Amino acid sequence: MGSGTNRIGNGLKWALVAAINLLLLYGVTLMYAQGEMAFALLVLIITATANWVFLSSKAYSYRYVFPALVGVLVFVVFPLIYTVNIAFTNYSSTNLLSLQRVKEIHLAKTYETGGGSYGFSLYQNGESYQLNLQGKGDNKHSYTTEDFYLMGAEGLDAIQVTTLDGSSEPVGEKLAIKELIKLRQGLKKVQITLPDGTGLAMTGLRSFGAIAPVYQVGDNDTLIDSRSSAVLTPDHATGFYIDERGERLSPGFTVYTGWDNFIRVTTDEGVQEPFLKIFVWTVSFSALTVVFTLAVGLLMACLMQWEPLKGNGVYRLFLILPYAVPAFISILIFRGLFNQNFGEINMVLNALFGLRPEWFSDEGLARSMLLIVNTWLGYPYMMILCMGLLKAIPDDLYEASAIDGAGPVDNLMRITLPMIIKPLTPLLIASFAFNFNNFVLVELLTGGGPDMIGATTPAGSTDLLVSYTYRIAFGQYGQDFGLASAIATIIFLMVGVISWLNLRATKKLQES
Numbered sequence: 001m002g003s004g005t006n007r008i009g010n011g012l013k014w015a016l017v018a019a020i021n022l023l024l025l026y027g028v029t030l031m032y033a034q035g036e037m038a039f040a041l042l043v044l045i046i047t048a049t050a051n052w053v054f055l056s057s058k059a060y061s062y063r064y065v066f067p068a069l070v071g072v073l074v075f076v077v078f079p080l081i082y083t084v085n086i087a088f089t090n091y092s093s094t095n096l097l098s099l100q101r102v103k104e105i106h107l108a109k110t111y112e113t114g115g116g117s118y119g120f121s122l123y124q125n126g127e128s129y130q131l132n133l134q135g136k137g138d139n140k141h142s143y144t145t146e147d148f149y150l151m152g153a154e155g156l157d158a159i160q161v162t163t164l165d166g167s168s169e170p171v172g173e174k175l176a177i178k179e180l181i182k183l184r185q186g187l188k189k190v191q192i193t194l195p196d197g198t199g200l201a202m203t204g205l206r207s208f209g210a211i212a213p214v215y216q217v218g219d220n221d222t223l224i225d226s227r228s229s230a231v232l233t234p235d236h237a238t239g240f241y242i243d244e245r246g247e248r249l250s251p252g253f254t255v256y257t258g259w260d261n262f263i264r265v266t267t268d269e270g271v272q273e274p275f276l277k278i279f280v281w282t283v284s285f286s287a288l289t290v291v292f293t294l295a296v297g298l299l300m301a302c303l304m305q306w307e308p309l310k311g312n313g314v315y316r317l318f319l320i321l322p323y324a325v326p327a328f329i330s331i332l333i334f335r336g337l338f339n340q341n342f343g344e345i346n347m348v349l350n351a352l353f354g355l356r357p358e359w360f361s362d363e364g365l366a367r368s369m370l371l372i373v374n375t376w377l378g379y380p381y382m383m384i385l386c387m388g389l390l391k392a393i394p395d396d397l398y399e400a401s402a403i404d405g406a407g408p409v410d411n412l413m414r415i416t417l418p419m420i421i422k423p424l425t426p427l428l429i430a431s432f433a434f435n436f437n438n439f440v441l442v443e444l445l446t447g448g449g450p451d452m453i454g455a456t457t458p459a460g461s462t463d464l465l466v467s468y469t470y471r472i473a474f475g476q477y478g479q480d481f482g483l484a485s486a487i488a489t490i491i492f493l494m495v496g497v498i499s500w501l502n503l504r505a506t507k508k509l510q511e512s
Contacts, residue, residue: 017055021047035098038085042078046070080492087261087485095239095252099221102253103234106223106241110201110211118143118200118208122180122187125172131192132170133200133208143194144170150186180205261486270456274468275487277452282464285370286435290428292375297382302416304383305390323380331444334373363461366446370462374441378431385427389420429502433495442467457483465491 024047031040053059053066062069089095097105118133128147135141180187184205192200192208203209215223215232223232223241232241232249239255240248264271300319304312322330337345338359349355359369397415406414442448448460448467457480458471465487473484 017051021051038078038082042074046073083485083492084489086481087489088256088258089254089482090239090252090257090260091254091481091485092483093479094250095254097251097253099234099253102241102251103221103223105251106215106232106249107213107217109214110199111214111227112203113210113212116141116198116210117203119206120208121170122175122183123170123172124175124179128172130170130172131190131208133192136207143192145192148190150183177205257482261482262490264483265486265490268456270454271483274452274455274457274459277461278459278463278465278468281367281462282436285367285374285438285464286432288371289374289378289435289438290431292371293378293382293431294386294424294428296375296379297384298386298416298420300379300383301386301390304387319383320380322376323384327377328440328444330377331373331441334369334376335445338369360446361450363450366450366462370441370445373445374435374438377441378435381431385424386420389423390416393419426502426506429498429505433498433502436464436495436498437466437491438464439466439470443470465494 024043028040028044028047031037031043050066050070053062116139117136118139119136120134121132123130123132125147128149130147131145133141133143133145175183184202187202190202191211194200199211200208201211203211212226214226216226218224218231221234224230225232225243230243232243234240234253235242235248236255237257238248238252240250240252242248265275266272303309304316304319306312309315337343340346340356340358340360343359346356346359349357357365359365393415397419398411401411401415442462442464446460446462448458448463448471450461452459452461457468458475459468460471463471469484469487469491472480472487
């Protein structure tokens with residue numbers, strides 16, 4: 001009985017494994033068919049590895065860490081490799097597709113040949129439709145199409161029509177203009193072939209016109225312009241079809257460009273100059289934020305530790321509030337406070353000193369505003385850290401210092417800072433790395449502005465490298481994903497170095 005139960009259990013287990021594998025392999029096949037090679041390969045690797053880990057006795061110890069490893073592979077390693085791969089291409093808003101897909105798009109283009117225009121009426125009979133065409137002007141011909149369906153019209157290539165005679169009247173209800181408007185997207189995809197071979201397509205809400213394909217297929221992926229017989233050749237250096245005069249035909253296709261995007265960052269003045277300025281500002285912003293938040297946080301922590309201060313629990317609660325409130329809410333509030341025309345800060349400055357600073361238009365003031373807001377958002381974290389570290393300092397040191405006649409500044413420089421700086425160092429490095437990529441603050445407060453003059457990429461004076469990369473990739477002035485990926489790769493290397501320094505500093509502190 002027991003062996004029979006075991007056989008049934010093993011059979012069910014292997015059946016479940018086989019079903020899961022078949023489902024995943026089906027997904028891989030679909031991805032491959034859609035041209036998503038990278039995702040298909042990723043799922044295939046994970047499936048093969050999972051089978052080895054959970055079915056092999058040699059890999060038994062890996063079963064417990066396998067989900068975590070899959071998470072790292074899917075959400076860290078794969079996006080990183082994918083980003084680095086894009087950095088070596090011309091992938092952008094004008095070069096999104098493969099060569100084959102771009103070729104298909106160009107071959108699908110048509111133009112009006114002037115071979116006659118037809119008005120039309122659309123009739124519906126159940127789920128099917130018929131078009132009744134009436135020639136305009138000197139064209140006295142009339143035609144009625146065979147039945148066709150507009151459901152799934154994106155896959156519809158052409159409708160063959162028959163000559164209208166006494167027995168081929170359209171069947172069904174004639175649709176009003178408002179119904180035609182609802183169906184116009186489907187009608188635009190309908191191509192009609194007349195008995196003499198003339199092609200017709202929808203040229204207006206009330207007319208069909210004679211059309212012909214703009215391009216014909218040539219040799220070696222070339223295209224031939226039907227209107228001028230010009231030959232267009234795919235240029236694998238730029239990712240565009242180009243004609244004999246060197247003019248590009250959009251859209252383009254994706255090609256590998258090697259180190260071109262990285263070279264642009266270092267040699268193209270329109271990219272190099274704003275990149276270097278933004279890099280220096282990013283490092284300065286991150287370092288100054290750490291200094292300011294530490295200074296304010298340490299000052300507040302010392303005040304909270306001051307024994308004569310009564311009700312310090314209440315003060316501590318209020319000082320921690322900026323840390324408890326979601327950052328995006330605080331940033332939007334500060335954006336209103338710093339409004340140049342109606343903000344309360346300018347109203348107060350104007351009433352007291354007659355000043356109305358242009359916080360969002362002046363480069364220096366905009367950067368100062370970022371530092372002020374970020375200090376407000378970051379000091380509670382530093383205050384909490386410092387409060388815990390100050391409690392660990394023996395009171396005997398301060399008592400001995402008081403006997404020697406030392407003042408508060410001496411205590412700060414000779415006792416407090418030396419005692420807390422070691423355990424704080426890894427946290428300060430981590431804070432620097434976080435602010436190095438503080439995208440939310442820049443995006444919500446200044447949007448990167450004011451813009452830099454002379455830059456060929458969307459760059460602002462308050463942009464950090466991460467927001468600069470975002471604007472290049474998803475900005476309203478074009479999407480250059482290849483260049484953005486190159487900059488993102490550089491940022492990754494920089495943050496990687498910072499993380500490595502953090503680990504080294506932590507290790508040294510543990511050893512000391």
